Amino acid sequence: MLEQMSDQPLVQHEPSPETTSSPPRKLKCEQILQGALTVFLEHGYAGTSMDRVAAVAGVSKQTIYSHFQDKQGLFTALIERMMIDRFRVEFGSEPLQGEPAMLLRRLAETFLTKMGDAEFIAFFRLVIAESARFPELAQLYTRTVMQYGYVNLSQYFESHPELHIADPEAMSRIFFGSLGAFILVQEVMHGKQIMAMSEERLIDSLIATVLSQATVGQVGKSH
Amino acid sequence: MLEQMSDQPLVQHEPSPETTSSPPRKLKCEQILQGALTVFLEHGYAGTSMDRVAAVAGVSKQTIYSHFQDKQGLFTALIERMMIDRFRVEFGSEPLQGEPAMLLRRLAETFLTKMGDAEFIAFFRLVIAESARFPELAQLYTRTVMQYGYVNLSQYFESHPELHIADPEAMSRIFFGSLGAFILVQEVMHGKQIMAMSEERLIDSLIATVLSQATVGQVGKSH
DNA sequence: GTCTATATCTAGATAGAC
DNA sequence: GTCTATCTAGATATAGAC
Secondary structure (H helix, E strand, C coil): CCCCCCCCCCCCCCCCCCCCCCCCCCHHHHHHHHHHHHHHHHHCCCCCCHHHHHHHHCCCHHHHHHHCCCHHHHHHHHHHHHHHHHCCCCCCCCCCCCCHHHHHHHHHHHHHHHHHCHHHHHHHHHHHHCCCCCHHHHHHHHHHHHHHHHHHHHHHHHCCHHHCCCCHHHHHHHHHHHHHHHHHHHHHCCHHHCCCCCHHHHHHHHHHHHCHHHHHHHHHHCC | CCCCCCCCCCCCCCCCCCCCCCCCCCHHHHHHHHHHHHHHHHHCCCCCCHHHHHHHHCCCHHHHHHHCCCHHHHHHHHHHHHHHHHCCCCCCCCCCCCCHHHHHHHHHHHHHHHHHCHHHHHHHHHHHHCCCCCHHHHHHHHHHHHHHHHHHHHHHHHCCHHHCCCCHHHHHHHHHHHHHHHHHHHHHCCHHHCCCCCHHHHHHHHHHHHCHHHHHHHHHHCC
């Protein structure tokens, strides 16, 4: 088992300034979280042992228990931090603007790029996997990672009545839902090997579809 | 821990006809699979112990090992059987037909009803959870549960050129992707408590969106 | 604070009686 | 074929040295 635990890219940070005697203080905590991330992402919650986390993090088991109450505490602290510090959505932080087709394309490409990242895929899988045991973490994901995107796109649709989108919130679901499902099937569930489809095709159809009511509107206006 | 293992709704089947002496033959196998299903769906792969499966199934552990090679073998056999016998998609078995709006609505409602079932949600969660450890099971899911739906809807779109759907396959992804993502967020990830939306709103917008190119076509034709 | 060593339990898998 | 009893490894969590 213990296969030569290859050097993890552990957070090395600044090596504790002046005094060489005092052992690092907050560094251990970061090491633990980094090690826990690696192991949890690969083996899931139940499949992860504290021994392994300690080994990968390069600390002793007791050190983990001095920083976190127990395995559950370590897991929830890790996942919460990941959501808030790493995966909180950025394109939801400020109002969207720009020409509709361009904006939607940029939004879709950003979304797919972010979700297509290998670490995010593993993270997404883990949150879903533990959504029965840790429902509040799944809901935190919804609030921190997804909700702003939905709300902001809805507001964009609302502020562009010329797009003739009858139900902005529902359309927002369709937009991000299509993209998220694409990642889920292609990447998380390894569907790309058996049901290939390029991102471009999906994005093109998605944009054309979302904006098609606008075309109807224009035709109507031209009368 | 062992909390009074409340009576599971075990398969009791017919209690072995005539001869009372001979112990049931294939019954045990069904009992094992039913018990394994219950435990795996609730605790995931790593979180499930063979002891617990044996207890819930009402057989001894050794009986399990006489029917299945090991834990992996039991798990894969169970999941494969569930996909093929229980969740293989039916609305993919025969060509779709009917008036577009009606057909899509019926398709969407059937899809949401099937996926909204509590057992299916747990099953879906489990397949995703183990898609890293058992990628071939995730791919089997794609092939048996999803692919026919995609293909058949694509063919329907292709056979209805008046709908003006430029890329039937991509549109099929948008249709089922939106619905699947809805279930994922609302049910699997418990989003309905914090981001409520009725199925009707999603379906209405989805159908209007998918069919909007047809309206464009009709307006064009009317000239 | 951090480590080594250990206590207690439960895991997957097997041996042998019937 | 099925069950009871058991083996061995690895799990969470803690005790005590430094």
